[in-house]
Amino acid sequence: MIRLEHIHRYFQVGEQTVHALNDINAVIEKGEYVSVMGPSGSGKSTLLNVIALLDQPSSGRYLLNDQPVTQLSDDELAKVRRENIGFVFQFFHLIPRLSAAENIEIPMILAGVGVKERKQRVLEALASVSLQDRAHHRPDQLSGGQLQRVAIARAMIMRPAILLADEPTGNLDSKSGKEIIALLEGLNRQGVTLVIITHDQNVGDRARRKIRIVDGQLS
Amino acid sequence: MLIKDTLTQALGAISTQRLRAGLIILAMSIGIASVSVLTALGESARRYIVNEFEALGTNLVIVLPGRTETLGGQPPLFGETPRDLTLEDAEALLRSRHIAAIAPLTVGSAPVSAQGLERETNILGSTHALRRVRRLTMAQGSFLPQTEIDKTLSVCVIGQTIRNELFAKQSALGQWLRINDRRFRVIGVLASEGQSVGIDFDEIVIISVASAQVLFDTHSLFRILVEAKSKPDMYQAVDEIRGIIKARHEGEDDVTLITQDSVVSTFDKILTALTLTVAGIAGISLLVAGVLVMNVMLVSVTQRTAEIGLLKALGATKRQLLWLFLAEAAMLSLAGAVLGVILGYVTLAILQAFYPDFPMELPGWALLAALAVSLITGLLFGVLPARKAANLDPIVALAKR
Numbered sequence: 001m002i003r004l005e006h007i008h009r010y011f012q013v014g015e016q017t018v019h020a021l022n023d024i025n026a027v028i029e030k031g032e033y034v035s036v037m038g039p040s041g042s043g044k045s046t047l048l049n050v051i052a053l054l055d056q057p058s059s060g061r062y063l064l065n066d067q068p069v070t071q072l073s074d075d076e077l078a079k080v081r082r083e084n085i086g087f088v089f090q091f092f093h094l095i096p097r098l099s100a101a102e103n104i105e106i107p108m109i110l111a112g113v114g115v116k117e118r119k120q121r122v123l124e125a126l127a128s129v130s131l132q133d134r135a136h137h138r139p140d141q142l143s144g145g146q147l148q149r150v151a152i153a154r155a156m157i158m159r160p161a162i163l164l165a166d167e168p169t170g171n172l173d174s175k176s177g178k179e180i181i182a183l184l185e186g187l188n189r190q191g192v193t194l195v196i197i198t199h200d201q202n203v204g205d206r207a208r209r210k211i212r213i214v215d216g217q218l219s
Numbered sequence: 220m221l222i223k224d225t226l227t228q229a230l231g232a233i234s235t236q237r238l239r240a241g242l243i244i245l246a247m248s249i250g251i252a253s254v255s256v257l258t259a260l261g262e263s264a265r266r267y268i269v270n271e272f273e274a275l276g277t278n279l280v281i282v283l284p285g286r287t288e289t290l291g292g293q294p295p296l297f298g299e300t301p302r303d304l305t306l307e308d309a310e311a312l313l314r315s316r317h318i319a320a321i322a323p324l325t326v327g328s329a330p331v332s333a334q335g336l337e338r339e340t341n342i343l344g345s346t347h348a349l350r351r352v353r354r355l356t357m358a359q360g361s362f363l364p365q366t367e368i369d370k371t372l373s374v375c376v377i378g379q380t381i382r383n384e385l386f387a388k389q390s391a392l393g394q395w396l397r398i399n400d401r402r403f404r405v406i407g408v409l410a411s412e413g414q415s416v417g418i419d420f421d422e423i424v425i426i427s428v429a430s431a432q433v434l435f436d437t438h439s440l441f442r443i444l445v446e447a448k449s450k451p452d453m454y455q456a457v458d459e460i461r462g463i464i465k466a467r468h469e470g471e472d473d474v475t476l477i478t479q480d481s482v483v484s485t486f487d488k489i490l491t492a493l494t495l496t497v498a499g500i501a502g503i504s505l506l507v508a509g510v511l512v513m514n515v516m517l518v519s520v521t522q523r524t525a526e527i528g529l530l531k532a533l534g535a536t537k538r539q540l541l542w543l544f545l546a547e548a549a550m551l552s553l554a555g556a557v558l559g560v561i562l563g564y565v566t567l568a569i570l571q572a573f574y575p576d577f578p579m580e581l582p583g584w585a586l587l588a589a590l591a592v593s594l595i596t597g598l599l600f601g602v603l604p605a606r607k608a609a610n611l612d613p614i615v616a617l618a619k620r
Binding site for chain 1: 528535
């Protein structure tokens with residue numbers, strides 16, 4: 001599903017060149033549950049950005065579903081992201097002026113799905129994260145755990161095969177954090193490939209496969 | 220992304236910044252209102268003048284004695300006095316096949332009196348053809364009778380003001396009117412015409428041209444009004460008039476011919492240029508409004524950096540983001556335009572109430588142009604912020620929170 005071959009990523013910071021990813025080779029199969037751990041500055045965010053197609057590697061090959069994606073244009077990447085990858089962020093990234101339902105609807109709006117189908121799918125998604133009664137609440141009227149559930153519903157609304165979670169519990173109390181992890185693991189059991197990036201040893205240890213990254217190299 | 224969704228999302232974004240959006244709409248509407256009001260004023264002035272000239276009659280050629288032209292070179296050693304334009308000249312013009320009617324004119328000022336009341340007024344000597352050429356309407360009685368051009372007649376036609384002042388309490392028809400030391404019988408009263416390009420027909424006494432020449436002791440004509448049979452005939456008539464007069468004036472081309480449409484088109488051009496200039500100056504306020512729209516959109520993009528990053532992560536293409544922000548700018552501008560047009564109409568209505576005689580009307584093309592210009596301004600000034608949004612790096616944008 002995800003195949004990384006000799007991925008390098010350099011950043012130019014002033015005079016210095018930072019080698020954020022140093023010869024990363026990894027294969028993640030469909031339906032896997034992977035955690036990526038490492039100290040801050042180790043390159044895990046860069047790795048996530050590369051996997052998420054938000055960032056292009058400086059060199060190396062990246063095959064997504066056996067298709068090389070390193071040479072695609074911005075708009076082609078946007079389309080691949082839309083159809084294949086769901087995101088969950090540490091800071092939720094919900095749009096404050098939109099209600100929970102409207103936030104969940106956005107990926108379908110971008111994909112040009114018709115209004116009727118959108119409403120139907122938003123209802124299903126809200127039900128799947130047990131937030132039917134919060135559909136018309138705006139983000140500032142929801143708790144952290146609820147916000148992250150809305151974000152997960154949004155991530156899954158296009159039924160992507162891959163779910164990338166960047167510190168999904170990093171901003172939550174431990175009880176909400178456990179609920180969110182349970183929700184994500186539930187999705188993984190339904191066949192979604194789950195990649196969680198985290199600091200939290202307890203969260204990382206739950207994954208069936210653990211990837212450690214230090215100084216831009218897998219260890 | 221569906222067009223309707225783009226618009227809905229843009230509207231949603233605008234509605235979160237109501238005050239800011241309101242101010243921008245106000246700025247845009249002032250621009251649009253000033254452009255449309257000034258265009259309407261200019262256009263109305265143009266139409267007013269053009270109508271005035273067209274009311275003179277149609278296919279009109281005016282023959283003036285003397286020739287004005289700038290040739291440059293040496294001034295003539297001996298003063299050149301142009302030959303007078305005479306009644307015989309006027310009569311000769313009737314030989315042209317292209318001419319439908321001629322009305323020779325002699326003007327002068329003289330005291331007129333009736334029953335002890337006297338005033339000074341303008342006397343116009345002409346023929347029965349004047350009525351046709353100048354489209355005069357009668358309130359009472361009849362116009363000058365059709366006779367030979369050089370026959371003196373002791374009858375006259377008077378304007379409304381003269382009638383009111385000299386024959387206030389009785390019917391003017393059939394009364395004697397004394398002009399200088401000659402008596403004329405009033406046979407008709409003109410309907411009130413109001414001012415018509417320089418001549419106030421309400422304050423005039425019309426007598427036959429031969430009588431006027433006797434009265435003012437002159438042989439020359441002030442000018443000859445010629446009505447051609449049709450528009451194409453008019454241009455041929457001009458050549459023929461020139462030919463006839465030249466033949467009669469010993470080969471000297473010493474008359475000036477003015478065609479009515481040349482006068483109209485000159486005024487038309489001047490006033491159109493004036494309207495465009497004034498509208499252009501007002502357009503500066505539109506430009507300022509455009510810059511404001513750009514400013515607001517730039518602020519909007521900066522404030523919503525995280526949102527833009529998110530949309531990119533969720534699979535928004537550059538084109539989608541571009542249109543999202545352009546739609547926002549276009550909506551602000553269009554709302555401003557609609558408000559501006561309403562403001563313009565209100566202003567015009569107020570002006571109209573103060574100046575009811577001046578026909579004020581916002582032409583349809585100006586309305587469409589105002590809407591189009593505001594939309595183009597909005598889009599043009601929206602492009603820069605929208606491009607900025609579309610080109611944001613999603614990683615950097617998402618890192619901001």
